[in-house]
Amino acid sequence: MKAMVCREFGEPEVLRLEEAQPRKPGPREVRVAIKAAGVNFPDSLMLAGKYQVKPPFPFTPGLEAAGDVIEVGAEVEGLAAGQRVMLMARRGGCFATELTLDAATVVPLPEGIDYVTAACFPITYGTAHFALTHRGQLKPGQTLLVTGAAGGVGIAAIEIGKALGARVIAAAGSPERLKIAAKHGADILIDYNAESLRDRVKAVTDGRGVDVAFDPVGGDIFDQCVRSMGWEGRLLVIGFAAGRIPSAPANLVLVKNFSVVGVVFGAHTERFPAESAARFTELLGWLQDGRLHPLVSQTYPLEEASRAVRQLAERRATGKLALVTS
Numbered sequence: 001m002k003a004m005v006c007r008e009f010g011e012p013e014v015l016r017l018e019e020a021q022p023r024k025p026g027p028r029e030v031r032v033a034i035k036a037a038g039v040n041f042p043d044s045l046m047l048a049g050k051y052q053v054k055p056p057f058p059f060t061p062g063l064e065a066a067g068d069v070i071e072v073g074a075e076v077e078g079l080a081a082g083q084r085v086m087l088m089a090r091r092g093g094c095f096a097t098e099l100t101l102d103a104a105t106v107v108p109l110p111e112g113i114d115y116v117t118a119a120c121f122p123i124t125y126g127t128a129h130f131a132l133t134h135r136g137q138l139k140p141g142q143t144l145l146v147t148g149a150a151g152g153v154g155i156a157a158i159e160i161g162k163a164l165g166a167r168v169i170a171a172a173g174s175p176e177r178l179k180i181a182a183k184h185g186a187d188i189l190i191d192y193n194a195e196s197l198r199d200r201v202k203a204v205t206d207g208r209g210v211d212v213a214f215d216p217v218g219g220d221i222f223d224q225c226v227r228s229m230g231w232e233g234r235l236l237v238i239g240f241a242a243g244r245i246p247s248a249p250a251n252l253v254l255v256k257n258f259s260v261v262g263v264v265f266g267a268h269t270e271r272f273p274a275e276s277a278a279r280f281t282e283l284l285g286w287l288q289d290g291r292l293h294p295l296v297s298q299t300y301p302l303e304e305a306s307r308a309v310r311q312l313a314e315r316r317a318t319g320k321l322a323l324v325t326s
Helices: 041-048 115-119 122-135 152-163 175-183 197-204 219-226 250-256 265-271 273-288 302-313
Strands: 002-005 016-019 029-039 064-072 084-088 098-102 106-108 143-146 167-172 188-191 210-215 229-237 259-262 296-301 320-324
Touching: 002 302, 029 084, 029 115, 029 122, 029 302, 041 302, 064 115, 084 115, 084 122, 106 273, 115 296, 115 320, 122 152, 122 210, 122 229, 122 265, 122 273, 143 152, 152 167, 152 175, 152 210, 167 175, 167 197, 175 188, 188 197, 197 219, 210 219, 219 229, 229 250, 265 273, 296 302, 302 320
Parallel strands: 143 167, 143 210, 167 188, 210 229, 229 259, 296 320
Antiparallel strands: 002 016, 029 064, 029 098, 029 320, 064 084, 084 106
C-alpha cells in the first residue's frame, strides 16, 4: 500500500508518499481499500502539531474516506469483503490506499452515492447535524446564523438547518461565496467583509438576534456572533479557521442568557458510536432523497495531498476537497 506520511511537524509540505505495510484487522476491525479521502482543516492542524489528537510519528493524516472492504475481523457483524463503505478515522490514516480501523466507525454506503461524495460527507455533515440537533437544539421556525458559509461544514449547516425547518442567515467574505451559500438554500446573505455582521443580523431579525449561531471561523467573526445572539440563544463553537481563538465576554452571555456550546463530533462518536451510526443513517437517507447536495469543488491525486491541505488551510477553497487514489 501507499500512504502520505508525516515524520515531523510543520507545513503541509512535510508529507511524503511512502510504501507502507498493510495491517491485518483485529477481531473488531475492518481493512478498507480507500478510493477517495476528504481533506479537512484539522489535517493542517495535525501536521503542525496543533490538533487535539497527536498521533506518534510517523503518521498519516486524513479523517474521512470511502472505499471497499477488503477484510473483516472475526467479531465484526454487518460488514463483509467487497462492501462499499464510508468511514471516519479520528486519529487519521485516510491519506493512503488502505486503512485498518475500528468497525464501529465504518458505515455501509448506499447505491448511487459515489466514492468522492461519500469521502467528503462524514466530517462536515456529521458535525453539522450533531451541532444543530444535539448541541444546538435547533427547532423549526428558529433563526440560524452560519459563518464561513461557503466552506464544506458551512454548506452542510445551511442544508441541515433548512431540513430542520430553520430560517438560515449565511455569512461569508465575498459575493462569490455568498452565491454558493444561496445555491444551497440560505435565506439571507451577509458579506461580513463589506458590512457589519452584528448590525445586519439585528436588522433582519427586527432586533431579536439569532436563536443559534454556527461558527467554524472564530476570531473577529466569533466576536460579531456574540453580539448577534438572541435571548437564550446557543452559540456553537465549531472551530477557528481564522486563526485566533476568541473569548466570550461573560457579561454579554449573562445579560442575554445565551449559551456558548462546544462541538467536538469526533470525540462524541468515539464515546457513543451507536448514536453516530443512527445519525449517518438519517443523513444518508436525506442525501439519497436529494435534500442534501455536498459540494466537492476539486479533487487531487493522493500524491498531491500537501497542495490540497494548503489550499484548505489558507481558506482558498469552497466546499470540500478530495484526494483520489486511482
